[in-house]
Amino acid sequence: xxxxxxxxxxxxxxxPSEVISARLSKSExxxxxxxxxxxxxxxxxxxxxxxxxxxxxxxxxLSSLRKAVDDNALDLDQV
Amino acid sequence: xxxxxxxxxxxxSVLIDLLRGNISDSIxxxxxxxxxxxxxPITVHELRxxxxxxxxxxxxxxxxxxxxSILTAPPITEDWIEAADVIRIYFGKSRSKIELAALAHxxxxxxxxxxxxAELWSRDKDFKxxxxxxxxxxxxx
Numbered sequence: 001x002x003x004x005x006x007x008x009x010x011x012x013x014x015x016p017s018e019v020i021s022a023r024l025s026k027s028e029x030x031x032x033x034x035x036x037x038x039x040x041x042x043x044x045x046x047x048x049x050x051x052x053x054x055x056x057x058x059x060x061x062l063s064s065l066r067k068a069v070d071d072n073a074l075d076l077d078q079v
Numbered sequence: 080x081x082x083x084x085x086x087x088x089x090x091x092s093v094l095i096d097l098l099r100g101n102i103s104d105s106i107x108x109x110x111x112x113x114x115x116x117x118x119x120p121i122t123v124h125e126l127r128x129x130x131x132x133x134x135x136x137x138x139x140x141x142x143x144x145x146x147x148s149i150l151t152a153p154p155i156t157e158d159w160i161e162a163a164d165v166i167r168i169y170f171g172k173s174r175s176k177i178e179l180a181a182l183a184h185x186x187x188x189x190x191x192x193x194x195x196x197a198e199l200w201s202r203d204k205d206f207k208x209x210x211x212x213x214x215x216x217x218x219x220x
Binding site: 035047050051054055057058060061062064065066068069071072073074075076077078079 | 085091094095097098099111113114115116117125126128129130131134135136139140143144145147148
């Protein structure tokens with residue numbers, strides 16, 4: 001609920017720091033700062049978008065693999 | 080400073096277990112949290128071997144995988160030499176010739192993860208030895 005409320009505040013004109021504070025907790029932001037010292041807010045937003053897109057596209061591919069298995073078109077014993 | 084995404088290289092053994100329902104959604108999602116998933120071209124090759132000839136999936140199975148999700152670190156001569164050494168030293172006397180050939184794929188996956196600074200997730204027990212040998216960490220749950 002809290003995240004939803006924050007999400008609604010975002011718009012196309014939101015700054016990278018607004019996006020970060022809306023999407024991440026303080027501890028997550030601190031972890032990212034430690035992981036990537038010197039990164040700008042823009043860099044971190046790009047990283048979040050990149051990861052999210054990668055996960056989404058990967059899930060789509062996995063769904064297709066599942067369908068192939070269900071269609072008996074992918075034999076996991078031969079993999 | 081440009082941020083480098085935190086990548087995780089997912090081995091074929093994990094995908095097989097996932098497709099067989101042996102990995103729960105919660106473990107899958109938790110492991111991928113904050114990480115961009117990727118596979119090696121070797122995994123693409125291994126999956127393709129299981130596709131039924133003349134099925135519609137012959138075309139679709141590779142095309143649906145975004146190319147950005149394939150971590151390609153070209154095996155150069157040094158990689159093949161290192162792979163041979165790992166196999167020779169740690170597995171040589173305990174495996175058949177066919178198994179040794181298959182192990183080359185696994186070591187090259189490990190070397191790809193190392194070259195691309197990606198975490199490696201595998202459920203194949205051989206990777207415990209391989210990852211220790213090539214000095215990378217392994218997620219094996």
